[in-house]
Amino acid sequence: MTAYTHDTVPTQFVEANGIRFAYRRFGRTGGFPIVMNLHFRGTMDHWDPAVTDGLAKQREVILFDNAGIGASSGKTPASVPAMATDAIAFIKALGINKADILGYSIGGKVAQEIAVQAPGLVRKLILVGTGPRGADTAASKSAEIFSATYDPPEHLWIAAHFPPSPAGHASGLRYLERKHRRKDRGPEVSEASAAAQMQAIIKSNEKTDGVLNYLAEIHHPVLVVDGSNDLIIPTINGFTLQQHLPNAQLIIYPDSSHGPFYQYPELFLAHAALFLDA
């Protein structure tokens, strides 16, 4: 157990695939680390410390910026499978041969592709606020939420992660407060990288015959976590993941949107521990 926390852990760098990956590693050593894959326009600084520090009490937590994101070099690919290839190179460069993988939103799509491309590298998957390839985005409010203006601007993340209820807004304010505690922050996602991410998302969501078939090949234990009304990646996609993955548990929280684990961090940590320690 290092003494580091989300707020104090220094950023380190490792080279792989010609990319200099920025990462932070902290928490209780000795078991399987959990590698965290983040959402659209998110960097290591966007994770909720309530979640990362909570996970770090029981296991090693690895945050990183994928290629072209935040403090990492390289170019953000316009394809989710290519993002997974980069993530796998990063994990292996740390000398890790088996890890738990958590993915949030597009990070959940990356996590699935990691499991497809390198099944032996993955012990268990946690997928939060995400969907399968060919996701049903008909009811998504993503375009409206990301194109609106906010005062202050960081309230975008309240709209993106939390439900419009008073309790949801209050949770959002608490999340922002926790997130801004850390002073040593990397650069935000560039417009070019965000555009590549958006292209990757659109491509991943294309509906083709048999688009869900790949899920039958992900035999890892999976915990799918969703909000009751995910405004970014509609909640039905979590149900679809559970129904098509051979070994998946689904948990949906009440009065929540895209960031259920930021809204109910203690409950999520308890559920995640039951799943990871089983």
Place this chain on the structure above:
Amino acid sequence: MTAYTHDTVPTQFVEANGIRFAYRRFGRTGGFPIVMNLHFRGTMDHWDPAVTDGLAKQREVILFDNAGIGASSGKTPASVPAMATDAIAFIKALGINKADILGYSIGGKVAQEIAVQAPGLVRKLILVGTGPRGADTAASKSAEIFSATYDPPEHLWIAAHFPPSPAGHASGLRYLERKHRRKDRGPEVSEASAAAQMQAIIKSNEKTDGVLNYLAEIHHPVLVVDGSNDLIIPTINGFTLQQHLPNAQLIIYPDSSHGPFYQYPELFLAHAALFLDA
């Protein structure tokens, strides 16, 4: 804390609504008791001791036979709301003014109607393997499962509660072993009562305009628990409950059917404790 367990607790009787209700009460006193409402053709003797004894470690557990079932007198009504009226009379006759209510299958339908008819009597609801009024039963295999013959006959309950996988069958055998440990057993459900239950289920599942509207009025915290492929009340109904109840959490377990909590009793008990003790 009484020293009684599922296997040793004596059957008691209480009069209400002109019915002599048979019940068993055990576990840790001092908090809110949990009142258990059972499935089609089920009596107190059908509960899984792994679940009831597990719940009893932290709270008082009350098993009972509703009107016309098992060791209780009276006539089984051909309507779920009427069953709830009887259950409410039973709970009040015990001098209880607030309880947690667990309902399994048709018992989950009764639990919802208890919350509708006597909201002040209910603290929290746990709904397992059930659906709302107007449930979607298109994919149900209930008729086939309950009309088939089994050797030995009690293997009906493996088919009704567990998935057809090898792991599911093994779980089913363990459940039957646990269930048959208790020697002091009441009578099984009569054919007349089973016919009334079936009429009640059919009536409850009628699809009418706004049939789901009542769910918006159940403001209690609800935990909905489902198997990944519920062959009796299809899993989509758990998702529908979560989506229409104002304050519901949904948990779906992998490789499971109508009896997910009998298949994963330890995980269910942990999830239930997180929910009930929150």
